Amino acid sequence: MIEINNLGKVYSGGRSYTRALGGVDLSIPKGSVYGIIGLSGAGKSTLVRCLNLLERPSEGQILINGQDLTVLSGEELRKARRRIGMIFQHFNLLSSRTVAENIAFPLEIDGMKKAEINKIVDELLPLVGLSDKKDSYPSELSGGQKQRVGIARALALKPDVLLCDEATSALDPQTTLSILNLLKDINRELGLTIVIITHEMKVIKEICTHVAVLHDAKCVENATVEEVFTSPKSDIAREFVSSVFPAELPEDLLRELSSHKDSELVRINFLGDTASKPIINGLITECGVQINILYGSVEHLRSSLFGNLILEIRGTDEQRGLAHEYLKSNSLVFSYLNRGGADA
Amino acid sequence: MPDSVYLLKMLNLVSPAVWETIYMVFASGVLAYIIGMPLGIYLVVSSKGHILPSPMVEKTLGTVINILRSAPFIVLMVALIPFTRAVVGTSIGTTAAIVPLVISTAPFVARIVETSLKEVPSGVIEAAQSMGASPWQIITKVLLPESKSSLILGAAITAINVVGYTAMAGAVGGGGLGDLAIQYGYNRFRTDVMIITVAVLVIIVQLIQTLGMRLAVRYSYGRKI
Numbered sequence: 425m426i427e428i429n430n431l432g433k434v435y436s437g438g439r440s441y442t443r444a445l446g447g448v449d450l451s452i453p454k455g456s457v458y459g460i461i462g463l464s465g466a467g468k469s470t471l472v473r474c475l476n477l478l479e480r481p482s483e484g485q486i487l488i489n490g491q492d493l494t495v496l497s498g499e500e501l502r503k504a505r506r507r508i509g510m511i512f513q514h515f516n517l518l519s520s521r522t523v524a525e526n527i528a529f530p531l532e533i534d535g536m537k538k539a540e541i542n543k544i545v546d547e548l549l550p551l552v553g554l555s556d557k558k559d560s561y562p563s564e565l566s567g568g569q570k571q572r573v574g575i576a577r578a579l580a581l582k583p584d585v586l587l588c589d590e591a592t593s594a595l596d597p598q599t600t601l602s603i604l605n606l607l608k609d610i611n612r613e614l615g616l617t618i619v620i621i622t623h624e625m626k627v628i629k630e631i632c633t634h635v636a637v638l639h640d641a642k643c644v645e646n647a648t649v650e651e652v653f654t655s656p657k658s659d660i661a662r663e664f665v666s667s668v669f670p671a672e673l674p675e676d677l678l679r680e681l682s683s684h685k686d687s688e689l690v691r692i693n694f695l696g697d698t699a700s701k702p703i704i705n706g707l708i709t710e711c712g713v714q715i716n717i718l719y720g721s722v723e724h725l726r727s728s729l730f731g732n733l734i735l736e737i738r739g740t741d742e743q744r745g746l747a748h749e750y751l752k753s754n755s756l757v758f759s760y761l762n763r764g765g766a767d768a
Numbered sequence: 769m770p771d772s773v774y775l776l777k778m779l780n781l782v783s784p785a786v787w788e789t790i791y792m793v794f795a796s797g798v799l800a801y802i803i804g805m806p807l808g809i810y811l812v813v814s815s816k817g818h819i820l821p822s823p824m825v826e827k828t829l830g831t832v833i834n835i836l837r838s839a840p841f842i843v844l845m846v847a848l849i850p851f852t853r854a855v856v857g858t859s860i861g862t863t864a865a866i867v868p869l870v871i872s873t874a875p876f877v878a879r880i881v882e883t884s885l886k887e888v889p890s891g892v893i894e895a896a897q898s899m900g901a902s903p904w905q906i907i908t909k910v911l912l913p914e915s916k917s918s919l920i921l922g923a924a925i926t927a928i929n930v931v932g933y934t935a936m937a938g939a940v941g942g943g944g945l946g947d948l949a950i951q952y953g954y955n956r957f958r959t960d961v962m963i964i965t966v967a968v969l970v971i972i973v974q975l976i977q978t979l980g981m982r983l984a985v986r987y988s989y990g991r992k993i
Contacts, residue, residue: 476898502900509898516895520913520989530899532909563990581899 431484462638509578568599694731713739796869808881865942924980
């Protein structure tokens, strides 16, 4: 669907030289909701703006449905952009146009006839829940309503891809949720590929199927959301995951427990069907260890369950060895907290 | 109390001058916009990072505009006499005054239009670009409609400016209220004519400003202006 090959972007003005993107490769499957997360300045906004060439890449290719956007001429590029919808953090609506006229805007650009435009606008208004706001001006709308107009406008030309540049960052948590749900519905009903740029892991957790983590102009990790949430490989990804699933023990408790002899602290992540196995019971009966539950949570990650457990395992070296084997044989994702976080 | 004969005389004296002033302001305003507006638009779109960036052209155009704007109107008007004569056949009278008025107002209009168009948030232009809009579509469907109320306020400022210039043009035989004030109010010590002239000018300026403000509010669609 979307292939990003060795994408690089350098800003040079006079003596300053900033590398915003350095050799990013990503492959975004059709129909996916692809999240791109990073701290501010990581290059994520540059990346999404390169996808429709609002920002011209310094190097690399952007292939959408096999078509390389970077080699297109002005008119060809304008045509290609009509297949790519985009929504923005600050909505960027035309303040002199009503809701209906804003949605009609891309259709006018495309040179469509008035009657046809009206028909499409009338279909889109109920989809984004704004039928009663048809003739309102943007100044009369709330942030969430403005973003709904933005979404309807982006969908008007029936694009293959929807780019979202921090689309919920200016909204309150509740409105964010309703916008994300709308995007989820659109993804499901229209089969649209959605690319979401965000600095909030809860956005990724809520709707994304895949996630790429950007750090210092590079993509440090990309995989399905389940993979990244259960076994983040980079420090920055781990930080993002713990921002939505805070499973940290207080420092002093950790210190006290770590000093125990014959005891180990283990963090176990469950996902989907592994969540249904009686793990703790197995550890006690098969390995003979004692279990102390220190932390536990079960969250929803899109449609699957995602569990997070911190256990203290007490027993002899041999018993704890058995426990380690047991966890491994049940293909659980786990790590030891008092062994310097070394992965098993 | 002034009698009705006096009032009638005064009316006969002032009203042609008012019409001359209105004619000069209107004609030179319209012509100045025909020349200045495209220049203003071009100044904006050719600036760095805009839809048709062209730093060389922007700089050259900007310099020419600055040079034209730095000549005081009264100097420009005298300097342009040969040119005016070549264009309209005479350098005296209302129509002749329009030539220097246009040449001095057009660069002003270009800057005023430029300022208005620069108020359109770059994000909105970007959104239009992301939909595949051409530069021409962005100018006609985004830049101009989005800055409508600011353009109207700019037009009011321009018109008021031109009213001031026409008074100066009047001082050197251009007709209009300025001419009246000099010939009667100053040369013939008619203080009453002077006062009425000033009063009429105040009223004209107030009307332009009020009308501009009303229209600007109407086309602001709920935004602050």
